Every structure is written in C-alpha cells, then in structure tokens.
Amino acid sequence: MRIGIIGAGNMGATLGRIWATKGHEVFFSFSKNPSKLKELASSVSGARSGSPSEAAQFGEVVMLATQWGTTQDAVKAAGDLKGKILIECTNPLTPDFSSLAVGGNTSGSEEIAKRAKGAKVVKAFNTLGAQNLTNLRYGALNADTFVCGDDAEAKAIAVQLGKDLGFDVVDCGPLSSARYIEGLGMLWIKLAYALGQGPNIAFKLLKR
Amino acid sequence: MRIGIIGAGNMGATLGRIWATKGHEVFFSFSKNPSKLKELASSVSGARSGSPSEAAQFGEVVMLATQWGTTQDAVKAAGDLKGKILIECTNPLTPDFSSLAVGGNTSGSEEIAKRAKGAKVVKAFNTLGAQNLTNLRYGALNADTFVCGDDAEAKAIAVQLGKDLGFDVVDCGPLSSARYIEGLGMLWIKLAYALGQGPNIAFKLLKR
Numbered sequence: 001m002r003i004g005i006i007g008a009g010n011m012g013a014t015l016g017r018i019w020a021t022k023g024h025e026v027f028f029s030f031s032k033n034p035s036k037l038k039e040l041a042s043s044v045s046g047a048r049s050g051s052p053s054e055a056a057q058f059g060e061v062v063m064l065a066t067q068w069g070t071t072q073d074a075v076k077a078a079g080d081l082k083g084k085i086l087i088e089c090t091n092p093l094t095p096d097f098s099s100l101a102v103g104g105n106t107s108g109s110e111e112i113a114k115r116a117k118g119a120k121v122v123k124a125f126n127t128l129g130a131q132n133l134t135n136l137r138y139g140a141l142n143a144d145t146f147v148c149g150d151d152a153e154a155k156a157i158a159v160q161l162g163k164d165l166g167f168d169v170v171d172c173g174p175l176s177s178a179r180y181i182e183g184l185g186m187l188w189i190k191l192a193y194a195l196g197q198g199p200n201i202a203f204k205l206l207k208r
Numbered sequence: 209m210r211i212g213i214i215g216a217g218n219m220g221a222t223l224g225r226i227w228a229t230k231g232h233e234v235f236f237s238f239s240k241n242p243s244k245l246k247e248l249a250s251s252v253s254g255a256r257s258g259s260p261s262e263a264a265q266f267g268e269v270v271m272l273a274t275q276w277g278t279t280q281d282a283v284k285a286a287g288d289l290k291g292k293i294l295i296e297c298t299n300p301l302t303p304d305f306s307s308l309a310v311g312g313n314t315s316g317s318e319e320i321a322k323r324a325k326g327a328k329v330v331k332a333f334n335t336l337g338a339q340n341l342t343n344l345r346y347g348a349l350n351a352d353t354f355v356c357g358d359d360a361e362a363k364a365i366a367v368q369l370g371k372d373l374g375f376d377v378v379d380c381g382p383l384s385s386a387r388y389i390e391g392l393g394m395l396w397i398k399l400a401y402a403l404g405q406g407p408n409i410a411f412k413l414l415k416r
Contacts, residue, residue, distance in 0.1 A: 001365070010338030015373070018341060022372040061365060062327070068316065075323045082326030085362040087369065089333035091393040092316030098402075100394050102319055103312025103387055108276065108300030111310055115283045118290030119270070125297035130218030133226060138414035146395075154293040157209070157269060161295065164230040165223070172395060173403050179311055180398075183391030185299040186308050187354075187380060190388075191413070193305075195381050204412045205399070206346035 004059025006030045006052045006074050008037050011089055012065035020044045029055035030066065030074050053079035064088035068101060099176070109148070109178030120154035122147055123178040124162055126185040129192065129199045136166040136202070143202030146170045146184060148177035170205050212267025214238045214260045214282050216245050219297055220273035228252045237263035238274065238282050261287035272296035276309060307384070317356070317386030328362035330355055331386040332370055334393040337400065337407045344374040344410070351410030354378045354392060356385035378413050 001024050005012045008031035016026040028049040031037040041049035048058070056062050056078040064086060066074045071090050075081075092102040099105070113121040124147040125133075136143040145167040149155040155171065162169045172181060184203060192199045209232050213220045216239035224234040236257040239245040249257035256266070264270050264286040272294060274282045279298050283289075300310040307313070321329040332355040333341075344351040353375040357363040363379065370377045380389060392411060399405045 001369075003369075011333070011341075014338040014341045015333065018373055019369065024369075024372070061369070064320065065333075071316070071320065072323060075320060078324070080326075081324040084324075084327045085330070085359075085365055086320070086324055086327040087330045087332050087362075087366045088317060088320055089331075090316045090320070091334050091390060091397065092319070093394065093397070097397060100312075100316075100390060102314055102316050103390070104308075104310060105312075106310055108279070108298045108308075108310050109296060111300070112272065112279065112283060112294070112296055112298070115280060116286070116289040116292075116294055118288075119292045119294040122293065122295045123297070124295050125219070125223065125273075126299050130222040133219075133222045138416050141414060143414060151293075154295075157293055158295045161209075161211075161227065161232075161269065164232070165226055170399070171403065173398055177395065177398060180391035180395040182299060182308060182311070183388035184395070186301065187385065187388040187392070189299065189301070189305060190381055190385060191378070195379065197415070200416050202414045204414050206349060206351060206410045206412050207405070208346050208408050 002058055002060045003063055004055030005063045005065060006055055006078055007065035008040055013040055015063060015065060016047060017044050020047055027055045027058040052077040056081060056084065061085045061087060066090060068092045069095065104179060107178035107182050109175050113175060120151035121175060122149035122154050122158040123181050124158045127188050128202050131199055132202060133165055138202060141204060142166060142168045144168050144170050144204050146172050146181045148172040148175055148181060150175045210266055210268045211271055212263030213271045213273060214263050214286055215273035216248055221248050223271060223273060224255060225252050228255055235263045235266040260285040264289060264292065269293045269295060272298065274298060276300045277303065312387060315386035315390050317383050321383060328359035329383060330357035330362050330366040331389050332366045335396050336410050339407055340410060341373055346410060349412060350374060350376045352376045352378050352412050354380050354389045356380040356383055356389060358383045
C-alpha cells in the first residue's frame with residue numbers, strides 16, 4: 001500500500017520505517033527541518049519525501065502524525081483530501097502537555113467534589129460492570145482499576161479497597177484525571193454493549 | 209473499615225457484598241425501593257441500611273455508586289461530607305448512555321475531519337509513544353491500539369496497518385469515540401511522564 005505520512009517526528013518516522021519493512025511504500029513530509037526529512041527518507045527502503053500535498057497525493061492512505069499545535073497547518077498544507085483514507089494519531093494536548101485542548105475541562109468527579117464540600121473525593125471502580133467485580137481474573141492477570149484524587153490518604157485507602165476487590169490498581173494522579181478515566185468507563189460501556197463484545201472485558205495497563 | 213455506600217444498584221450492592229467478606233462493615237443506602245434495600249442488607253454479613261446521611265455518618269469511607277442522573281440528589285441527601293473520604297465510581301453519562309454528559313462533545317479527530325473535508329478519517333496509534341512501536345510485546349501479550357472511524361473500509365485498512373505494526377486492534381466504533389481514545393492517550397502521557405512510570409507501558413483490553 002502507498003502511505004503518505006504527514007509529520008516526521010518520532011511517530012511518523014517510526015510508523016513509516018516499520019511499514020516499509022512490511023512491504024508498504026512510504027512518503028515522508030512535514031518537517032521543520034528539510035534536510036532531516038531527506039535523511040529520514042534515504043534511511044528507509046524505497047521511501048521518498050516531499051511536501052504534505054505530495055504525500056497526500058502519493059498515498060492511498062494518508063497518515064497524519066503531527067503535534068496538535070501544527071495539525072491545522074498540516075491539514076491545510078495537505079490540500080484536497082476528498083475521498084482519502086486519513087489515519088491520524090494526534091493527541092490534542094494543551095501546549096504544556098497537561099491536558100486535552102479539545103473537549104471538556106471538567107469531569108463527573110470534579111463536579112461531585114464541588115458539591116460534596118470538604119470531602120476527599122477519589123475516582124475509582126468505574127471502568128467495568130458490577131458483574132465483573134466478583135471475578136477480576138483474566139487468565140493470569142487481574143483487571144486494573146484506575147484511581148485518581150487530590151488527597152493522598154484518601155487515595156491510599158481507595159487503593160487498598162480496590163485490592164480487597166481483587167483489582168490491580170493504577171494511580172492516575174490528581175482528581176482532574178477523572179476526565180480520562182471516565183472516558184475509559186464510557187469506552188468500556190460502548191465496547192461491552194453498543195459494539196457487542198459483552199461485559200467480560202476489562203482494561204489493563206501492561207508494563208515491562 | 210466502616211464503609212457507607214450510597215447507591216444500591218449493581219455496583220453498590222456488589223462492592224458492599226465483597227468488602228463485607230473482607231472484614232469491612234458496610235451500610236447500604238439510597239435505593240428507590242426501601243424493601244429491596246433492607247433485603248440487601250440482611251443478605252450481607254453484618255450489613256446495615258438506612259438513609260444516605262446515615263450512611264455518610266457511619267462511614268470512615270463513603271462509597272458513591274449512583275447513576276449520574278441521581279448523583280446530585282444523592283450528594284445532597286448525604287448531608288455534611290466535610291473531611292470525609294468519598295470514593296465514587298459514577299460514569300457521567302447522557303440519559304441514553306451514548307456519551308459523557310460532562311466534559312467535551314468533540315475530539316481532535318472530529319476537528320480534523322471538519323477541516324480535512326471529504327477525507328475518511330480514522331483515529332489510531334495515539335495511546336503510546338513512538339519508542340514502543342518497534343516492540344509491542346509485553347510478555348505473552350501484544351499492546352492494543354484503539355481505532356475508531358465512520359468509514360468501514362478506511363477503518364479496516366487502519367486495522368490491517370496496525371496489525372502490520374504488531375498491535376492487537378480494538379475497534380471502538382464511530383469517530384466520536386476518539387473523545388475517549390484521546391483521553392486514553394492523555395492518560396498514557398500522564399502515567400509515563402508526570403507520574404514516573406516511564407514509557408514502557410501500554411493499554412490492553414483483556415477478554416475472557
């Protein structure tokens with residue numbers, strides 16, 4: 001397959017390099033540094049490089065792998081994308097990488113904390129269904145629960161109560177991380193029900 | 209530990225039931241059906257039941273396990289929560305369970321799709337770092353990539369390109385699911401860098 005890659009940072013370069021070894025033809029574009037772009041292309045078997053619009057014309061698939069701040073310029077520079085398959089792996093982050101620049105700036109947890117005045121609120125146990133709680137084993141692994149909160153003692157207690165249920169526990173930092181943990185809950189619901197996987201699924205953070 | 213549970217649906221009931229077997233004292237509250245609440249308490253060793261404010265007073269920990277539509281009433285009914293440890297597992301869903309009621313109603317992908325007019329946009333490959341792409345094995349498991357998009361053919365191609373990289377691929381449905389997949393990307397970044405886990409981590413959907 002011919003793949004036009006827009007964005008020549010770590011993601012774009014690595015994706016192109018691997019796909020080339022799988023027999024795909026890749027075309028790199030959109031680097032701040034034109035000589036780096038040529039160097040990248042010459043280091044990858046059969047790869048070419050050029051402008052984003054050339055990449056878009058070249059590709060049966062266009063892979064957009066840009067930092068969020070440059071994404072709008074990149075899409076514009078790609079020109080006509082009508083009918084194109086555009087795969088994108090952007091993370092729409094604020095410039096300090098601390099949160100999503102697109103979407104909401106609150107969560108259920110944060111709204112609860114506003115109303116439960118003075119309480120030490122912890123988000124936990126929302127990323128799978130109640131029917132899973134009685135058996136959190138998946139083969140050799142435990143399902144994870146993702147917890148966050150602004151009070152260390154409260155979070156430590158939630159961690160222990162999660163372990164009592166049989167979870168492995170992932171500490172996701174401050175209560176504002178509930179924005180993302182609630183997204184994971186939503187994704188579980190979609191996968192289990194709307195997309196037919198059924199409720200015997202659970203998220204796990206793999207480590208090595 | 210004394211745990212006051214607000215919300216006696218599947219989550220609240222199951223959490224209380226399990227924690228009771230681990231030696232915690234539980235107090236159930238907040239059911240539409242008072243006789244069901246008593247029945248639940250009598251079926252769990254040492255459990256009591258009553259009002260949300262009694263549950264909150266009883267608990268060293270208050271566990272809030274309500275549907276989002278009743279959460280505000282539940283918090284109000286709990287009364288004074290100052291200094292309380294409040295663990296909550298709500299998913300702030302719209303009444304039709306199709307999306308989050310709190311937070312954003314767009315995503316980077318959807319914004320890209322608006323600008324890349326006519327393109328068949330697929331979200332993929334955003335939930336780990338480029339350095340992981342060259343080795344997606346975690347013990348016996350492959351890392352997952354989570355893809356979504358509104359065009360079936362484009363998504364099928366993204367799935368194949370993901371497999372070429374060594375991913376297992378989870379189809380998360382329409383492009384609007386990027387709201388949650390981008391949250392997962394944000395969570396990966398937080399865990400890897402802000403929270404010190406380092407980049408050798410990856411999300412996996414466990415199944416059985």
